[in-house]
Amino acid sequence: MSDDEDVAPAVKKSRVFYGSLEDKERERLSSEMMSSAMAGSDAVKAGIEAGNINISSGETLEMEERVSERQQEALAEFERRRRARQITVSTDDAEVKAGLRALGEPITLFGEGPADRRERLRSVLSVVGPDALKKSRKDEERAKRSQDECQQTWYHEGSTSLRDARLWLAKYSLPRAMRRLEAARAQRDVSEATRTIRQQELHKSLRNLNNFCSQIGDDRPISFCHFSPDSKMLATASWSGLCKLWSVPDCHLIRTLRGHNTNVGAIVFRPKAGIYLDQSDVSLASCAADGSVKLWNLDSDEPVADIEGHSERVSRVSWHPSGRFLGTTCYDNSWRLWDLEVREEVLHQEGHSKGVHDLSFHQDGSLAATGGLDAFGRVWDLRTGRCVVFLEGHLREIYSLHFSPNGSFLFVFFYSTDGHFLLTGAYDNTAKVWSHPGWTPLKTLAGHEGKVMGVDVSPDGKLIATSSYDRTFKLWLSE
Numbered sequence: 001m002s003d004d005e006d007v008a009p010a011v012k013k014s015r016v017f018y019g020s021l022e023d024k025e026r027e028r029l030s031s032e033m034m035s036s037a038m039a040g041s042d043a044v045k046a047g048i049e050a051g052n053i054n055i056s057s058g059e060t061l062e063m064e065e066r067v068s069e070r071q072q073e074a075l076a077e078f079e080r081r082r083r084a085r086q087i088t089v090s091t092d093d094a095e096v097k098a099g100l101r102a103l104g105e106p107i108t109l110f111g112e113g114p115a116d117r118r119e120r121l122r123s124v125l126s127v128v129g130p131d132a133l134k135k136s137r138k139d140e141e142r143a144k145r146s147q148d149e150c151q152q153t154w155y156h157e158g159s160t161s162l163r164d165a166r167l168w169l170a171k172y173s174l175p176r177a178m179r180r181l182e183a184a185r186a187q188r189d190v191s192e193a194t195r196t197i198r199q200q201e202l203h204k205s206l207r208n209l210n211n212f213c214s215q216i217g218d219d220r221p222i223s224f225c226h227f228s229p230d231s232k233m234l235a236t237a238s239w240s241g242l243c244k245l246w247s248v249p250d251c252h253l254i255r256t257l258r259g260h261n262t263n264v265g266a267i268v269f270r271p272k273a274g275i276y277l278d279q280s281d282v283s284l285a286s287c288a289a290d291g292s293v294k295l296w297n298l299d300s301d302e303p304v305a306d307i308e309g310h311s312e313r314v315s316r317v318s319w320h321p322s323g324r325f326l327g328t329t330c331y332d333n334s335w336r337l338w339d340l341e342v343r344e345e346v347l348h349q350e351g352h353s354k355g356v357h358d359l360s361f362h363q364d365g366s367l368a369a370t371g372g373l374d375a376f377g378r379v380w381d382l383r384t385g386r387c388v389v390f391l392e393g394h395l396r397e398i399y400s401l402h403f404s405p406n407g408s409f410l411f412v413f414f415y416s417t418d419g420h421f422l423l424t425g426a427y428d429n430t431a432k433v434w435s436h437p438g439w440t441p442l443k444t445l446a447g448h449e450g451k452v453m454g455v456d457v458s459p460d461g462k463l464i465a466t467s468s469y470d471r472t473f474k475l476w477l478s479e
Helices: 022-050 063-086 093-102 114-128 131-151 160-188 192-207
Strands: 209-216 222-227 233-238 242-247 253-258 264-269 284-288 293-296 305-307 314-319 325-330 334-339 344-350 356-361 367-372 377-381 387-391 421-425 430-435 441-446 452-457 463-468 472-478
Touching (some): 063 114, 093 131, 192 421, 233 264, 325 356, 325 367, 334 367, 421 452, 430 463
Parallel strands (some): 314 356
Antiparallel strands (some): 209 472, 233 242, 284 293, 293 305, 325 334, 356 367, 463 472
């Protein structure tokens, strides 16, 4: 054995501590926490830099608030279901659909049955309240009442000139109405056999109508034609803007009236023109698509006056039987009455929902009939301003209407002078003569190569005039 192996190991002396170990243990723990905190801080910083850890700005959401919100939502849903069970909904599917429509909801969904629709209406009412349906129905009734009020005829105070014109029209029309009724009573006293013979002779004459004269009137379509009161002249209007006067029956050009710059819709003779009126008096009136209305005499080829005030197309002009008033129809949904003695507009009458195309005065001078693009006709009492008759039944626009000579009928075509036949023009290039009563066709006036745009019968009843899109007008005479 070596000397080293014989040496005994050193004995470790144990430490003896006096007092408490709490302070030492606290120091040891604090040092360990500080080292772990430093290590953790370094790890957090590394995580933030790597983008793996996001630090908020300090906003917090308390768990109690979140739980409270969920509880409130659940309570609200329970309350809604309780209200829904208490709401009474009709079992009539039509009423259910009407309720959904009133609430602004679709009346049906894909695959939805009546029972599902009732539950959907009940669910909607539980949210908006059962009074919402009553309120919506009240709003609908209020809107309907206001719409009905808008459709009612209303009146406003007129001018002094309008009042004077109405009084004058009443004094003018009443004696004429009395004379017309007396003539009707006298006609009723004629024996049936005599009336039948006269009607048969008239029908025979109408069946023998033939083309007496054909004349090229312009280089554009001829839109209107009208005989003078003495049956010696014919006035024509053209889309070229020119109006012309022709002698009858030889169809020689008398005068060309120049003044319009666009399509002329109509030209009409004033009552008694060429009979009691002087050549220098106003004898004709015309209108055009640009809203212009012009007055003419028989001495000049230029207008003697312009009537201004229309902002849209004026389609027709018509003279009152007295010759004092002129009526105009306009595409601004109104018609107007002009007093030539006081030289002003005395009436601007609305009432149509679309443009007014034609106007006709009753032979007594008491009534005016209008028709237009709304497919309705109206009869107005000029003495009171009221719409006394509303005419409905047409499916398309009304482009023409005329009172019968006896004042008892109103046609949407052109009526003859004696009231025993009806003359119509059509876009099939023909005009036709119809019997009255019976309304059977007596004669077809064929010969135009374009649509017939205007027809007229001479005051003496001997001639018929037609104007056409083919730029010609024709005279028809019974052989």
